[in-house]
Amino acid sequence: MSKVKSLADLRKMRDDLQTKVSLREKSDNPEKMVQVKVSMATCGIASGAKEVMNHMIEEMDSQAIDAIVTQTGCMGYCYAEPTLEVTLPNNNPVVFGHVDNKKATEIIEKYIIRGELVDGIIPVNYETVNENKNE
Amino acid sequence: MAKYKNHILVCAGTGCRASQSEEIVQNLDKEIVENSLENEVQVVRTGCFGFCEKGPVVKMVPDNTFYVQVTPDDAGEIVAEHLVKGRKVDRLLYTDPETKKRISESKDMGFYKKQIRIALRNCGFIDPENIDEYVAREGYSALGKVLTEMTPEEAIKIIIDSGLRGRGGGGFPTGLKWDITRKVESDQKYVVCNADEGDPGAFMDRSILEGDPHAVLEAMAINGYCTGADHGLIYIRAEYPLAISRLKIAINQAREYGLLGKDIFGTGFNFDVELRYGAGAFVCGEETSLIHSMEGLRGEPTVKPPFPSERGYKGKPTNVNNVETYANIPVILLEGAEWFSSIGTDKSKGTKVFALAGKVNNVGLIEVPMGTTLREVIFDIGGGIKDGKQFKSVQTGGPSGGCLTEKHLDIPIDYDSLLACGSMMGSGGMIVMDEDDCMVSMAKFYLDFTVEESCGKCAPCRIGNKRLYEMLDKITEGKGTIEDLSHLRNLSNVIKDTSLCGLGQTSPNPVLSTMENFWEEYEAHVKEDKCPAGQCKALMKYIIDAEKCIGCTLCSRVCPVDAITGDKKVAHVIGQETCIKCGACYEKCKFGAIEIK
Numbered sequence: 001m002s003k004v005k006s007l008a009d010l011r012k013m014r015d016d017l018q019t020k021v022s023l024r025e026k027s028d029n030p031e032k033m034v035q036v037k038v039s040m041a042t043c044g045i046a047s048g049a050k051e052v053m054n055h056m057i058e059e060m061d062s063q064a065i066d067a068i069v070t071q072t073g074c075m076g077y078c079y080a081e082p083t084l085e086v087t088l089p090n091n092n093p094v095v096f097g098h099v100d101n102k103k104a105t106e107i108i109e110k111y112i113i114r115g116e117l118v119d120g121i122i123p124v125n126y127e128t129v130n131e132n133k134n135e
Numbered sequence: 136m137a138k139y140k141n142h143i144l145v146c147a148g149t150g151c152r153a154s155q156s157e158e159i160v161q162n163l164d165k166e167i168v169e170n171s172l173e174n175e176v177q178v179v180r181t182g183c184f185g186f187c188e189k190g191p192v193v194k195m196v197p198d199n200t201f202y203v204q205v206t207p208d209d210a211g212e213i214v215a216e217h218l219v220k221g222r223k224v225d226r227l228l229y230t231d232p233e234t235k236k237r238i239s240e241s242k243d244m245g246f247y248k249k250q251i252r253i254a255l256r257n258c259g260f261i262d263p264e265n266i267d268e269y270v271a272r273e274g275y276s277a278l279g280k281v282l283t284e285m286t287p288e289e290a291i292k293i294i295i296d297s298g299l300r301g302r303g304g305g306g307f308p309t310g311l312k313w314d315i316t317r318k319v320e321s322d323q324k325y326v327v328c329n330a331d332e333g334d335p336g337a338f339m340d341r342s343i344l345e346g347d348p349h350a351v352l353e354a355m356a357i358n359g360y361c362t363g364a365d366h367g368l369i370y371i372r373a374e375y376p377l378a379i380s381r382l383k384i385a386i387n388q389a390r391e392y393g394l395l396g397k398d399i400f401g402t403g404f405n406f407d408v409e410l411r412y413g414a415g416a417f418v419c420g421e422e423t424s425l426i427h428s429m430e431g432l433r434g435e436p437t438v439k440p441p442f443p444s445e446r447g448y449k450g451k452p453t454n455v456n457n458v459e460t461y462a463n464i465p466v467i468l469l470e471g472a473e474w475f476s477s478i479g480t481d482k483s484k485g486t487k488v489f490a491l492a493g494k495v496n497n498v499g500l501i502e503v504p505m506g507t508t509l510r511e512v513i514f515d516i517g518g519g520i521k522d523g524k525q526f527k528s529v530q531t532g533g534p535s536g537g538c539l540t541e542k543h544l545d546i547p548i549d550y551d552s553l554l555a556c557g558s559m560m561g562s563g564g565m566i567v568m569d570e571d572d573c574m575v576s577m578a579k580f581y582l583d584f585t586v587e588e589s590c591g592k593c594a595p596c597r598i599g600n601k602r603l604y605e606m607l608d609k610i611t612e613g614k615g616t617i618e619d620l621s622h623l624r625n626l627s628n629v630i631k632d633t634s635l636c637g638l639g640q641t642s643p644n645p646v647l648s649t650m651e652n653f654w655e656e657y658e659a660h661v662k663e664d665k666c667p668a669g670q671c672k673a674l675m676k677y678i679i680d681a682e683k684c685i686g687c688t689l690c691s692r693v694c695p696v697d698a699i700t701g702d703k704k705v706a707h708v709i710g711q712e713t714c715i716k717c718g719a720c721y722e723k724c725k726f727g728a729i730e731i732k
Contacts, residue, residue, distance in 0.1 A: 003393035005401045007279035010270065017271035023142055024260060027197035040221040057140050068197040069140060071221035
């Protein structure tokens with residue numbers, strides 16, 4: 001453990017350590033960030049949802065995108081697993097199906113960064129209890 | 136470094152630990168390893184979340200799911216359901232008592248809606264035993280900024296402009312106190328952190344020290360720089376073992392990083408902190424007593440002036456501040472005086488932490504902006520009175536404060552308005568009472584405490600409080616007279632005026648304020664031999680309603696002193712001379728034939 005010898009030292013240290021708590025800080029204001037929910041029921045996990053989730057986290061982290069990636073239960077699109085739901089700030093959620101690592105990268109680069117739609121969107125034809133509550 | 140995608144924050148404050156939060160952490164860790172998630176999920180022991188009523192609390196990040204009353208056995212389900220399958224464990228969510236809906240995030244809970252957390256900003260957020268997490272939250276940046284970019288005068292000016300006042304109870308402007316100590320010339324000065332939290336039912340300072348010890352250390356170092364002291368002492372009661380152990384860890388970590396010790400931030404400024412343990416005497420929260428206790432003398436107060444800022448520890452200028460006051464300092468210096476003074480009321484800025492206790496639904500630790508009303512605190516945050524009973528009174532300021540009633544519920548909480556209605560801010564204890572609480576007994580309870588805690592140095596406090604207690608005891612025993620009430624008031628005023636220190640000067644407050652607000656209750660005790668709340672046993676009578684009694688003999692069989700007589704199938708009678716008012720017959724009677732009068 002090195003000593004902090006100046007304010008610059010401390011600031012550098014803080015920047016390096018930021019990741020330790022950034023997940024907690026971000027989660028306090030989720031509506032201002034990109035929210036990604038990965039469907040992680042048995043079918044999702046079997047189709048590789050876990051790898052996709054890790055890939056999303058690493059990829060967005062390396063591109064410094066403020067995002068929260070969480071796992072969620074079965075969304076019901078078992079034919080299209082792995083599925084993930086992306087909510088951009090002030091936008092309606094969009095669900096993508098058949099997502100592998102390659103597709104995930106495409107979603108990040110096209111949809112999350114530039115807002116362009118990509119193939120593989122599953123039309124949303126449901127509403128959740130949470131949405132009803134907010135209305 | 137492993138990149139965790141989930142954090143599980145588990146409250147490791149004294150309250151939640153007492154309900155097995157440490158076992159929860161261990162079980163979670165075990166389950167996580169079993170599911171091979173150890174590189175993805177981090178379990179963090181944090182400080183107090185405040186929602187002690189429903190502890191132990193476990194918060195899942197990043198989806199912010201807030202689980203309450205978790206048991207060690209729930210760990211498996213949390214990992215299997217929440218982490219592996221992404222399904223919330225519904226039965227562990229908080230249920231809103233009014234709408235009966237389950238609430239998943241803390242920000243949607245009534246308990247948290249009106250709170251602003253400044254002093255508690257890191258409590259329940261970081262691991263208090265890990266300095267890195269504190270640094271990641273801008274920790275020690277305020278110290279760095281002050282040491283490298285400001286003169287002591289400039290830093291003190293920010294504190295003065297922020298309007299921060301002492302959170303220990305007195306409410307003296309903190310910046311001004313620092314400036315007075317700074318101006319005194321001396322070869323050696325000290326800064327002291329008063330962590331001798333003694334009010335019954337109060338645990339604000341303990342929670343801050345347990346949840347964010349570095350904030351206090353950082354603020355003390357800033358205080359040292361501003362006043363010209365290189366030595367800090369924390370006077371903490373020995374009955375706070377968890378706070379002590381976390382402080383020790385924090386001090387060692389800060390020393391390793393060079394944030395305490397010699398030549399901090401390469402500026403030539405030296406500062407170090409040591410701990411001093413108190414034996415838990417209430418009077419040692421008074422600053423002169425505290426200083427004497429640290430010097431190895433008896434914990435007794437001395438006359439002020441001289442104030443500690445002129446002549447304190449070992450006769451040197453000493454600045455004493457309370458834990459919560461210190462916890463506010465680093466944020467103020469980072470965010471600025473204007474930001475802080477924009478919160479609160481005209482003369483009381485910022486927020487105040489309260490330990491909400493008594494007959495409210497949500498007992499816990501809360502932090503609200505100054506100016507929040509008692510009604511908001513008790514009914515919105517506290518969730519109202521337990522078991523649907525009637526609110527009667529709220530006691531603020533502990534044994535030094537007074538009790539407030541229904542008519543005070545809408546006054547904004549700040550130093551001055553509480554004083555104006557006969558109570559005080561105090562250090563932040565807040566005890567709520569309902570219709571079943573007798574105000575005379577309440578005053579007696581506090582007097583019992585002050586009689587125990589009086590150091591005995593001055594006669595008004597040592598003898599006077601004892602006499603007050605005896606009079607109150609007489610009244611609750613049903614032997615009081617109307618003259619006793621005027622004696623009670625006169626003696627109270629004399630004690631207030633003539634006692635040496637804050638303990639005696641405020642100890643009659645519970646008596647005076649209950650007399651002021653609940654005079655009719657005192658009168659009922661002495662004139663009608665009645666305790667309206669039905670709490671004073673000596674004034675209660677158990678009577679059997681002859682019409683309702685069918686003579687089942689159950690009551691006479693449960694009576695431990697054979698006070699109940701009567702034949703089978705004939706109404707029974709309680710012999711009042713023998714009756715010890717234990718209530719056993721009352722609880723057993725199936726016909727509601729026994730009444731309390």
